[in-house]
Amino acid sequence: MVTAPEDWSERSRAIAAALARVAMGDRAAFATLYQQTSAHLLGVVLRIQKDRAQAEDVLQEVYVNIWRAAQGFDAGRSQPLTWLTSIARNRAIDSLRRRQSEPHTVSTSMGSDSEDDEHDMLEELASPDAGPLELLGQAADARALRDCIGALSGEQQQSLALAFYQGLSHAEVADQLRQPLGTVKSWVRRALQSLKTCLERATTG
DSSP, rough: OOOOTTTOOOHHHHHHHHHHHHHTTTTHHHHHHHHHHHHHHHHHHHHHOOHHHHHHHHHHHHHHHHHHHGGGGGTTTSSSHHHHHHHHHHHHHHHHHHHHHHHOOSOOOOGGGHHHHHHHHHHHHSSSOHHHHHHHHHHOOOOHHHHHTSSHHHHHHHIIIIISSSOOHHHHHHHHTTTTTTHHHHHHHHHHHHHHHHHHHHHHO
């Protein structure tokens, strides 16, 4: 691992240190990295992918990519936030390209009453409150985490396992499960929201 240059800010040093721990498989460091950088990276994605719901999906993929690629960060070549921003920008551009090649058969805006819950959920995920990955790092009781995961549906558990533990993109998860991409994204999104709610109760109760 390359030592951070002397002229780096404290924030850059902290992010680089978190990345180094993530490269060793440290999930608590991953939650810390998410807390330190998610607002900035969401802003990067939103400048390219204007749709808020799609941007949230892209942000999930960005952090899956970071988890897989953290060992490739080289402090001698770039600052950590520059490296992370490059990943976010590339993912956002890829998302736009995928959207252009997909048939637009489902609206992401709130329309009928049946879509109200999903709309509210997306707004909640975009809030400044602690996100599911942050709460994951805050959950001191591993049993509580297992209970929260166990409360998810089988489809949600499987899609989360493929996305966050095997590092697959949404498209790769959809291919693996032989399900439509939109369905898989919905499973992952709803699973993260359910985990967030459950872990909030575990960390505050």
